[in-house]
Amino acid sequence: MHKHLITTIVFAVIFSAASGASAAEKTMNLSRNAKSGLDSRLAYSSRWDRNCNSQPVKITFTRQPENGTAWSVEADEVLPPSTPGSGDTGQCAGKTITGKKIMYRSKPGFHGSDTVGYDSDGSGTIIHTTIAVTVQ
Numbered sequence: 001m002h003k004h005l006i007t008t009i010v011f012a013v014i015f016s017a018a019s020g021a022s023a024a025e026k027t028m029n030l031s032r033n034a035k036s037g038l039d040s041r042l043a044y045s046s047r048w049d050r051n052c053n054s055q056p057v058k059i060t061f062t063r064q065p066e067n068g069t070a071w072s073v074e075a076d077e078v079l080p081p082s083t084p085g086s087g088d089t090g091q092c093a094g095k096t097i098t099g100k101k102i103m104y105r106s107k108p109g110f111h112g113s114d115t116v117g118y119d120s121d122g123s124g125t126i127i128h129t130t131i132a133v134t135v136q
Contacts, residue, residue: 046099047122063117068106
């Protein structure tokens with residue numbers, strides 16, 4: 001693996017069947033590397049039910065980077081055995097889930113630190129995420 005490739009991180013929470021419950025909230029702080037002026041995937045956010053079916057997820061950016069741009073795009077991803085947001089993915093490990101890629105591109109020629117913040121909302125859980133980006 002090339003050292004300039006960004007590690008895929010899947011934020012996921014197993015779908016809760018409880019109705020009427022208020023949304024659970026989590027906070028995550030991550031750090032990632034990116035190449036100056038190039039599109040870089042910082043993270044992946046998805047939700048799924050107990051049958052490994054994709055559930056809707058909404059991304060709201062709470063902090064745009066000062067030295068670049070961040071956005072999300074719908075994408076398919078194979079679930080790893082565990083994720084930072086949900087831990088063990090159980091029987092869904094290895095299944096393809098539709099979610100959102102969190103993307104970043106610095107201003108051309110920028111090198112240094114930047115920060116991206118976003119909320120991932122779906123299946124009764126909101127994950128507040130801040131990503132410290134080191135642009136090389």
